[in-house]
Amino acid sequence: MSNAAEDAEKPVIYAVRFSERAKRDADFVTVYLADAVTEQLAVKWRAGLNKSVGTLSLFPHRNAIIAEGLLFSVPVRDLLYRRTNESKTYRILYHIVENSEDGPQVTLIHVRLAERPPITAEEAREIEAQQ
């Protein structure tokens, strides 16, 4: 196989960056959990968040543009992060730039607790049944 063909098959690697706001949001939740629960749990939460964020370097388009997307000048997507099945879900909001000076990039915009958890398989089946 030629080098060109091999390159074409390689997935694009996106550089991941944090905005100041997203850094502050992640710190806020970490410190809050450390104070309200335990430092160990806060560390676990943040480690999980960092791991989730790291996955955005590959196929960041896999997550949909948010419903409020029309309110912004650029498409904003969200990745959902939940530490355990019992934990609440957080939204990691981000923006993709394909052709920045430094190559393809994903930048985190904001991290927040989701108002509503993602739908369950049962809820999805109910919605399908109604259609």
Added chain:
Amino acid sequence: MTITIPEELSAKLAALTGEERKRRIKEELADGEYAATIHESILEALAEAELANRFTEEEDRTDMIAAINEGLADIESGRTVSLEEELARWEIMKAELLARSRK
């Protein structure tokens, strides 16, 4: 998540709110009397429930839009750091948190 706890403790917890509730639960955990039935996940659920209840649904939407605009302004102005820089900063923060927990 449903967790069965002794009725006496349930009544005590129901009478408390916010910071007082968390403080009492931590005390109960430390005392060990209910350590087998109450654990970190309850504290996490209480803390996250308080975080979730900061806003009404409309306030939450307004706050989120403002936060996204702030994040986008950061990007526009170049106020961003790489994931590698952020992970290095996190390692320092993590060490401080874990040192605090050992005190």
